[in-house]
Every structure is written in C-alpha cells, then in structure tokens.
Amino acid sequence: MKAVAAVPRSIADYQGRSVEELFARTVEAKRALGNNVMVLGHNYQRDEVIEHADFRGDSLLLAKLAAQHADRPNIVFCGVHFMAETADILSRSSQTVILPDMAAGCSMADMAAIEQVDECWDQLGRILPVEETVLPAVYVNSAAVLKAFCGEHGGITCTSSNARAVMEWAWARREKILFFPDEHLGRNTANKMGLPRERMIVWDPYLPNGGNSADAIRKARLILWKGHCSVHQMFQPAHVDYFRKKHPDIKVIVHPECHEDVVNKADLVGSTEFIIRTVSAAPAGTAWAVGTELNLVNRLKKEQTDKHVHFLSSTVCQCATMFRIDAPHLCWAMENLADGHVVNHIVVPEDDKAWAKVALDRMMAIS
Ligand code: SF4
Incomplete structure (x- = not known):
C-alpha cells in the first residue's frame, strides 16, 4: 500500500461522477491493493457494485468466505450492516471489515x-x-x-x-x-x-x-x-394468479420471507442461493416467475438467456437500504483504503462477538 495520505477523501467528491470514471478508479484502487483486499457482494447488490466483487452470494456464505480468506486483511462488504457485522464476528481479529455506506441497514x-x-x-x-x-x-x-x-x-x-x-x-x-x-x-x-x-x-x-x-x-x-x-411483503397472491393465467406452464419460485398466502401458491420456496441454483439448472425454454429482490431477478434474466425469467410483482421491489451501496461509495471506500485510510470500519464489541459466535457456531454445527 501507498504511504498514508494525511486526510481521508470525502464522499462528497465522488457524488455526481460518471459511472465509467468510478468504475475505472475502483478497478485501479483494487489493483493497487492487490491481496490486501477482498470485495464481497451480496446477491441483491446493483450491477455497478457487484462487478467489482471477488465473490457474490448470500450473507452467510459471504461471511464464511471472509473467514476462510484470512490472508486478506481488508474485507469490503457490499451488503447491509448486519451482514458486515457477521463477517466481523466470523473473521479473524487481524481482518478489518468495511461497509461502504453506514446507512445501508435493514428494515427487518x-x-x-x-x-x-x-x-x-x-x-x-x-x-x-x-x-x-x-x-x-x-x-x-x-x-x-x-x-x-x-x-x-x-x-x-x-x-x-x-x-x-x-x-x-x-x-x-x-x-x-x-x-x-x-x-x-x-x-x-x-x-x-x-x-x-x-x-x-x-x-x-x-x-x-x-x-x-x-x-x-x-x-x-x-x-x-x-x-x-418490506421487500418480500410486496409480493401478493394476485401476482401468482396473474402469471399462472398468462403463462400456464410457468413455475413460481419465491423466498420464504414472503407472506404465507404467496408461499402457499408457489411451486418452489427457498433462499436466494436456492433460487439462483434452481433457475440456472432448469431446462432451456422454461418460464419462471421469481419472487425476490429485483436486482437479483434482473441479473438472473440477463444471465439465463435461454429461459424466460419474470419478476413476480408489477411494482418495483428493490431493497432500498442495500441500494445505498453504490459506485461512489464503493470507490470512496476503496481509494481511501489504497491511501491507507479505513473508512466505515465495522466493529462488533468483544462481548457481543463472543456470544454471537456461540449462536452462529451452534447453527453451523447442524447445517
Ligand atoms: S431484502 Fe433488504 S430489507 Fe429485506 S431482509 Fe434483506 S436486507 Fe433486510
């Protein structure tokens, strides 16, 4: 890493920059940081963020990856606050977890x-x-x-x-x-x-x-x-009825955070990883109505071009807090890190960390 710059850069200097400029600067900061950083991107992140991720997945998978890559001292976690906390709990004490925007919380x-x-x-x-x-x-x-x-x-x-x-x-x-x-x-x-x-x-x-x-x-x-x-509660039973009427052969797949009236009408129910796996492995030509966050569904649409992937709702169901992590915040966090400044360091107090790890370890022992 370079010598530490005197003052951290201000996020205000990143707002209003073009996506292309921010992309190039983030790539350069990442290149300069080399193995000193690992960028993790949650499945719900927007494309301009996820394209910089070394790994993408659901929150627990990403936290486990942080722990497995103890050689990476800095983890830039593109997700929401509780996910970055879990990464801090499971990673080594020598690793630093950074959340590009502290306002990226979770209403649930x-x-x-x-x-x-x-x-x-x-x-x-x-x-x-x-x-x-x-x-x-x-x-x-x-x-x-x-x-x-x-x-x-x-x-x-x-x-x-x-x-x-x-x-x-x-x-x-x-x-x-x-x-x-x-x-x-x-x-x-x-x-x-x-x-x-x-x-x-x-x-x-x-x-x-x-x-x-x-x-x-x-x-x-x-x-x-x-x-x-609030994202998954936007899906309604009427959305399922609409797709079944319009495409009689369609399969409806939803996340279990949806209301039971939607879940009971769906063909398949499961986590984001299950949804991605199932739709990706489906035969070409099959049609899917997917009830989970919009960025994930749009990415599935883009990547699974031999299938017909539909978003299950007529309204935009995007995770507003996840959406706060954007190209300016990611570039800001990465360039500061390359300068030697850690911004938005996520630190779980030691007492909470120890007990939280007990609860997480119990879960990991049975799954
Ligand atoms: S989609 Fe957003 S609001 Fe819903 S549980 Fe996930 S992080 Fe929280």
Missing part, C-alpha cells in the same frame, strides 16, 4: 431492538420458567447484539435455508421457540413442519405480553416476532 433487522427482546424475555419469564422452556432463535438478518442474546440464552441463529433444521434442533431441546425478527420465515417453516396454527402466536413488541393472553403463551410452541421484510 431494525424491527427487533435488544431492549424489546429483553423486555419480551422478562414478560415471558413472569408466565413461564423461560430459560427452561423457551429457546430463542434469531434469523441471521439481525443485529449482532441479538445473535449474542441467543448465544447467551442457549439459543441459535438460522438462515432461510436451514430454518427447518434449526427449528427441529430447538424443539428437541425446549418446548417453545421464540423466533425473531421475521414472522414470515418462522411461520412458513412451521407450516411445512405441520405445526397447527393454534400453537403459533405472534408477539407484537408494542403490546403487553406481545398482545397475547397468558394462556395462549402457555399453549404456544412457536412465538413469532412481529417483523417482516
């Missing part, structure tokens, strides 16, 4: 604050022996402090691809699961496992006892946090 992750989860745990504890009967399971789309909560209370993390295995693991240990922050992934998974509806309740963190009677809490086997992904 923000729907469960640690104070609300602590309060929920206390309220459950007034009704049940909570530590013995309830196992907290948190979707990886959550803040590190919530993963730490799970680690500390005998709980676990899950992804959209291993939610079922995680629920089986959890129910083998305790009678009930507190599943957060995504109500829909929890419900869709439990539906597939045959859990009767009357054994699932929804916990609204803004209501006493989550809006439930003590009796309903005692009877429940699954307590679903009232949270959702």
